[in-house]
Amino acid sequence: MKIPKTIKKYKKRLIAYPKNTKEVSNIVKFSNKHGLNIIPLGGETNRVDGTKAVQKYKNLFISFSKMNKILEIDKDSLILTVESGVTLKKIHQKSQSKNLFFPVNIAPSDKCTIGGNISTNVGGLQTLRYGNIEDHINGLEVVMSDGTVLNYLSKLKKDNFGPKLWKIFCGSEGIFGIITKANLNLKPKKKFITTFFLEIKSLNKAILLFKELRHQFYDYLTSYEIIFPIPSSILLNKKSDFHLIVEIHSNEKNNFLKNLKNIFKKNLVEIIKIENNLKNSWIWKKREELVHIQKELNYNHKFDISLPLSQWKNFILKINKFTKKNTQFTSYFFGHLGDGNLHCNFKVENELKKDINILSEFIYDLTLSLNGSIAAEHGLGQKKNMLIKKYKSKEYYDFIKNLKNYLDPKKNLGANKLFKS
Numbered sequence: 001m002k003i004p005k006t007i008k009k010y011k012k013r014l015i016a017y018p019k020n021t022k023e024v025s026n027i028v029k030f031s032n033k034h035g036l037n038i039i040p041l042g043g044e045t046n047r048v049d050g051t052k053a054v055q056k057y058k059n060l061f062i063s064f065s066k067m068n069k070i071l072e073i074d075k076d077s078l079i080l081t082v083e084s085g086v087t088l089k090k091i092h093q094k095s096q097s098k099n100l101f102f103p104v105n106i107a108p109s110d111k112c113t114i115g116g117n118i119s120t121n122v123g124g125l126q127t128l129r130y131g132n133i134e135d136h137i138n139g140l141e142v143v144m145s146d147g148t149v150l151n152y153l154s155k156l157k158k159d160n161f162g163p164k165l166w167k168i169f170c171g172s173e174g175i176f177g178i179i180t181k182a183n184l185n186l187k188p189k190k191k192f193i194t195t196f197f198l199e200i201k202s203l204n205k206a207i208l209l210f211k212e213l214r215h216q217f218y219d220y221l222t223s224y225e226i227i228f229p230i231p232s233s234i235l236l237n238k239k240s241d242f243h244l245i246v247e248i249h250s251n252e253k254n255n256f257l258k259n260l261k262n263i264f265k266k267n268l269v270e271i272i273k274i275e276n277n278l279k280n281s282w283i284w285k286k287r288e289e290l291v292h293i294q295k296e297l298n299y300n301h302k303f304d305i306s307l308p309l310s311q312w313k314n315f316i317l318k319i320n321k322f323t324k325k326n327t328q329f330t331s332y333f334f335g336h337l338g339d340g341n342l343h344c345n346f347k348v349e350n351e352l353k354k355d356i357n358i359l360s361e362f363i364y365d366l367t368l369s370l371n372g373s374i375a376a377e378h379g380l381g382q383k384k385n386m387l388i389k390k391y392k393s394k395e396y397y398d399f400i401k402n403l404k405n406y407l408d409p410k411k412n413l414g415a416n417k418l419f420k421s
Contacts, residue, residue, distance in 0.1 A: 004030055004361045007060070013053070013062045015041075021141060021180045022148055027062060028412075031145035036060040037415045040174045042116020043087075043108055047302070050120070050173060050382030054415045064115055065316040067180065070094050077155045079138055081182045084115025090183065101189040103130035121171030123377040125284075127220040128338030129249075131378075134171070140166040141181035153183050157263045162219045168403075173379050175414040176407045190249040194257065195223075197273040197283045198244040198264065203316055206242055207309065209267050210337060213246065216263075217256065224338030225246035231290050231332050234297070243272070243281055244337075248307065289335050294345055299332040301359060303344040305367045306376035312337070318345075318366055328355055341376040363390065380418050 004007075006023050008180060013166070018024045032036050036082075037057040040109050044051050053059045064085030071081040082091065088102075088109040089141040093105065095102045106112060106124035118140070123132045130136070139154035152166035167179055183310045199208050203226075207219075210224050225245035232240035248255055255276075264271055275281055307315055323329050335342035344363060364374050368391060380387060389397050401419065415421045 013061060014059070015063055015246075015315060017063050019066045021143065024062065024067075024143045024178060024180055025147040025149055028143055028145065029059070029410050031228065032410055033058050034058070034145060035410075036412060038062060038174075038178070038413050040064070040115065040119070040414075042119070042176055043112035045108060045112070047304075047378045047383075049383040050381035052382060052415065055381065057415050062178070064106050064113060068113075071181070073098055073186075073397050075099075076156060077157075078186045079155045080155070080186055082114055082182055084113060084118075084179050084181065084182065085257070087113050088112050088114060089118060095186055096189060101188040102184060102186055104133045104134065106127060109333060114182055114184070117170060118170055118179055118182060120379045121377075123336070123339065123341065124176045125287075125336070126223070126247075127223045127336060127341070127377075128224055130218075130228070131286055132166065136185045137166070137170065138168060138183040138185050138398065140179055140183070142166065142169055142177040142179055144177045144407065145413050149180075150177070154179060156272065161197065168254065170336055170377070173381065175181075175404055175416060175417050175419045177413070191251045192249070192255040193277050194255040194260075195275040195278070195281060195283050196244070196246040196260070196264075196271060197286070199240065199270040199272055200242050200244055201268065203242060204313060205214075205267065205269075206244060206337060207312060209244075209263075209269065210309075212263060212267070212339075212400055213260075216259070217248060219246050220256070221246070221248045221338070222249050224336070225287060226335060226337040227287075228289065228331070228333040232332070233291070234293055235286060244269075245287055287334075294332055297347070299330075299345045299347045299358060301346040301348055302361045302368075303346075303360075303374070304376045304378040305342050305374055306340045306346050307342065307365070307370055307372040309340060311370040311372065312340075315342075315370055315372075326355075328352075329359055331335060340372075379403050382416045385416055385419050 005013055005028060006018050015026045037054055037059050039059055040062045041049055041051050045095045067083040068085040069083050070086060073080050091102050097305055104124055106122050107127050121134050122134050140151045141153050141337055169179055206226055211223055223245060227243040229240055230245045270310050273283060275283055323331060330347040332345040333342060346359060367374050411421055
C-alpha cells in the first residue's frame with residue numbers, strides 16, 4: 001500500500017503527523033481503507049494503556065505535535081480556540097497573559113495535550129471548585145471514523161438549536177471520533193492565590209475541616225488535597241499524620257488569611273507552610289513528588305476511585321481491616337478529598353497474581369457497595385477495559401457498544417479501549 005507523506009515509519013511503528021484537520025481526515029480515510037487501528041497520541045502518560053499498540057491489530061498512531069496552535073483568544077466572549085495538540089501549560093500561559101484563567105490543572109501540564117485532556121475528561125487539582133474539563137468546553141471539531149469532519153465549534157453561551165452532540169466525545173477516549181479543535185471557556189483571573197500545607201491528626205478531622213471551609217469559602221476554595229500518613233512520612237522523611245493542601249483564590253487583598261488561621265487553630269491544625277502567588281510552588285512540587293516516589297518504591301497497583309464524602313470513613317475502616325488481615329498489601333493513599341477522588345495505591349509483596357486479583361476484586365466490590373466509582377479520572381484505556389461489562393448494567397453496556405457500532409462500524413478507532421472490541 002502507498003503510504004501518505006504525513007505517515008512515517010519509526011521503530012516499527014506507523015506514526016502520522018498531520019498539520020491540519022483535512023490531513024487528519026485523509027489519514028482516517030486511509031486507515032479505514034487498509035484496516036488500521038487508529039491510536040491518537042496526547043501526553044502518553046499511559047496510566048491505563050490508552051496509547052499502547054493493540055496486539056493482533058495493525059496500528060496507526062496519530063501525533064498532534066504539528067497541530068499545536070492557539071488559533072484565537074476572544075476576550076469579549078472569554079473563549080480560547082485551540083488545536084488539539086496544544087499543551088495545557090501553553091493554554092495556561094496564553095490565558096494568564098491576557099489576565100484570564102483556564103480552570104483545569106493537572107500535574108503534567110507541560111506534557112499533556114488538550115485533545116487528550118478532553119478525550120479522557122480530566123479533572124485534576126481544581127475540580128472541587130470548577131469541575132472536570134467537560135464543564136469548560138464550548139464546542140469541538142471532530143473527525144469521525146469515515147473521515148467526515150463535524151464542526152461543533154461555537155462561542156455561544158446559549159444555543160439549544162439541537163442537542164450538543166460534541167459532549168459524547170468528552171471522556172470517550174477516542175473511540176467515537178478524533179478531536180481536532182476545541183473552544184475553551186475562560187474566566188477572569190483572581191488577583192490573589194494562597195496555598196497552605198497543613199498537618200492534621202485524622203481523616204475525620206480533615207473531613208470536618210473541609211465542610212467548614214466549604215461552607216464559609218465556597219466561591220474561593222479551589223483545592224483540598226489529602227495525603228495519608230504513609231506517603232506523608234516518606235515524602236517528608238519523618239513520622240507524620242495526615243497532610244492537607246488547601247488553596248484559596250480571591251480578589252480580597254489578604255485572601256481571608258486571618259479568618260483561615262483562626263479556623264485552623266480552632267480545629268487543631270498545624271500550618272507547615274503558607275505560599276502566596278508563587279509560580280514555583282514548593283507545596284505543589286511535593287504533591288507531584290508523591291507520584292514519582294510511589295513508582296520508585298513499587299506501590300504499583302493503582303485504583304483511581306471516587307466516593308461520596310459520607311462514605312470515606314467507612315471505606316478506610318474496611319481497608320484497614322483488610323490490610324491488617326492480609327499483610328501482603330501496603331497502602332499508599334492520597335487524593336482530591338474535596339471532590340471525592342482517592343488515589344488508592346498498594347504495594348503487593350512478592351507480586352503474586354493471585355494476591356493482585358484478590359486486591360482488585362476487594363477494592364472494586366467495596367467501592368461500588370459504597371456507591372462510588374472505580375474509574376474516577378484516569379479512564380479505562382486497555383488496562384481496565386473489562387470493567388464496564390463486569391460492573392455496569394447490561395443496559396449501559398449494550399447502549400455504549402451499540403453507539404460504538406453505529407459511529408465506528410469498521411472498528412478502526414481505539415480498538416479495545418473502554419471495553420473489549
